[in-house]
Amino acid sequence: MNKFQETIRFVRESFNTSKFIPLHEPRFRGNEKKYLNDTIDSTFVSSVGAYVDKFEEMMQQITATSKAVAVVNGTSGIQVALRLVGVKAGDEVLTQALTFVATANAIAYNAAHPVFLDVDRDTMGLSPTAVSNFLEEFGELREDGCYNKRTGNRIAACLPMHTFGFPVRIDELVVVCKKWGIPLVEDAAESLGSEFHGKPTGSFGDIGVFSFNGNKIATCGGGGAIVSSSLSLGEKAKYLTTTAKKPHPFEYYHDELGYNFRMPNLNAALACAQLEQLDCFLSEKRKLAEEYDHFFKAQDIKFRTERPNTKANYWLMCVELEDRMERDSFLKETNDSKVMTRPIWQLLYKLPMYKSCIRDEQQNAEFLEERIVNIPSSVK
Incomplete structure (x- = not known):
């Protein structure tokens, strides 16, 4: 039996099934049905309701921030977050090409331009060294901000993503961004429950954004959260995502361009039930990661683990193969055996838009693109 067949056998034994094994599926074993029925009985199924308020309070506590805002999904949350820190049409935003397409799409929705910088090989997230090198070569500080002296465009934000829940070197990115006067927005979509030096991801930048999509560690089908340690930014996020409507007993008045990005109370009810189980989910995923790590060491396959002084949520667990040929063989053999595996994303600058x-x-990003494969990571 080759090492790929051994992997298939181990995964099947681990999840105790001979059926199709998905990459990541949700677990509903708490108060999900109870809270959904409560919401239906209340008739508040849209964007106003007790569970929206409760969800925001829970996220504020989990992320140790001053304000949390429920939104319809993570992508919309990043779009608004970038606007909140001042990103305008024609600006540039420093980010990574090794990420889900939503990261760059959110920049483009603001009519801004992504600038793709390399990742660190160990974190798979935006490299502070790459950001610093780029700014030292092309950055120019002016009275109204940092500019790219080659293009003449303002560099309006930096947008790192915590890949698969593994924290980037966020402390170093904060230092670089402060030096150059660039706001920092964390794409924390995948990192709910992850920590860097004991502090939650999403709480380091000016704003952080999380996703509650159906495949995330905690889900409400579709949803997201904007968090900030700045109360004023958080309150403005709430205002913009609720159509920028001025409070009034009966009149409709909107004083700037807002968004209908509100999370419905139904989704928030589901999210609250999931967040109640977050600690349990994290514990079980860490146990699975330990089992994988032990198994893959015996197979001479590199299983990705958290760096020192970080705590990963192990949202999607992954292995690093020798090269693209071995990666493709692994992908084919596992998927042919109905064990779902997926390669890391295609680098975004290879997409037509x-x-x-x-x-x-992009030396590190290209190295990882050819080797990283996600493996079944569900809570058992």
Whole structure:
């Protein structure tokens, strides 16, 4: 039996099934049905309701921030977060090409331009060294901010993503961004429950954004949250995502362009029930990660683990293969056996809509693109 067949056998034994094993499926074993029935009975199934308020309070506590805002999904949350820190049409936003397409899409929704910089090989997230090198070569501080002296465009934000829940070197990114006067927005979509030096991801930047999509560690079908340690930014996020409507007993008045990005109370009810189980989910996923790590060491396959002084939520667990050929063989053999595996994303500058974007050499990103594969990661 080759090592790929051994992997298939181990995964099947681990999840105790001979049926199809998905990459990540939700677990509903708490108060989900009770809270959904409560919401239906209350008739408050849209964007106003007790569970929306409760969800925001829970996220504020989990992320140790001053304000949390429920939104319809993580992508919309990033779109609004970038606007809140001042991103405007024609600006540039420093980010990574090794990420889900939503990261760059949120930049484009603001008519801004992604600048793709390399990742660190160990975190798989935006490299502070790559950001610093780019700014030292092309950055220029002016009275009204940092500019790219080659393009003349303002560099309006930095948007790192905590890949698969593994925290980036966020402390170093904060230092670089402060030096150059660039706001920092964390794409924490995948990292709910992850920590860097004991502090929750999403709480380091000016704003952080989380996703509650159906495949996330805690889900409400579709949903997201904007969090900030700045109460004023958080309150403005709430205002903009609720159509920028001025409070009034009966009149409709909107004084700027807002968004109908509100999370319905139905989704929030589901999210609250999931967040009540978050600690349990995290514990069980860490146990699975330990089992994988032990198994793959015997197979001479590299299983990705958290770095020192970080706590990963192990949302999607992954292995690093020798090269693209071995990666493709692994993908084919596992999927043919109905054990779902997936490669890491194709680098975004290879997509037609982003092929003309500025980028650096991407040596680490290209290395990882050819080798990283996600494996079944559900809570058992």
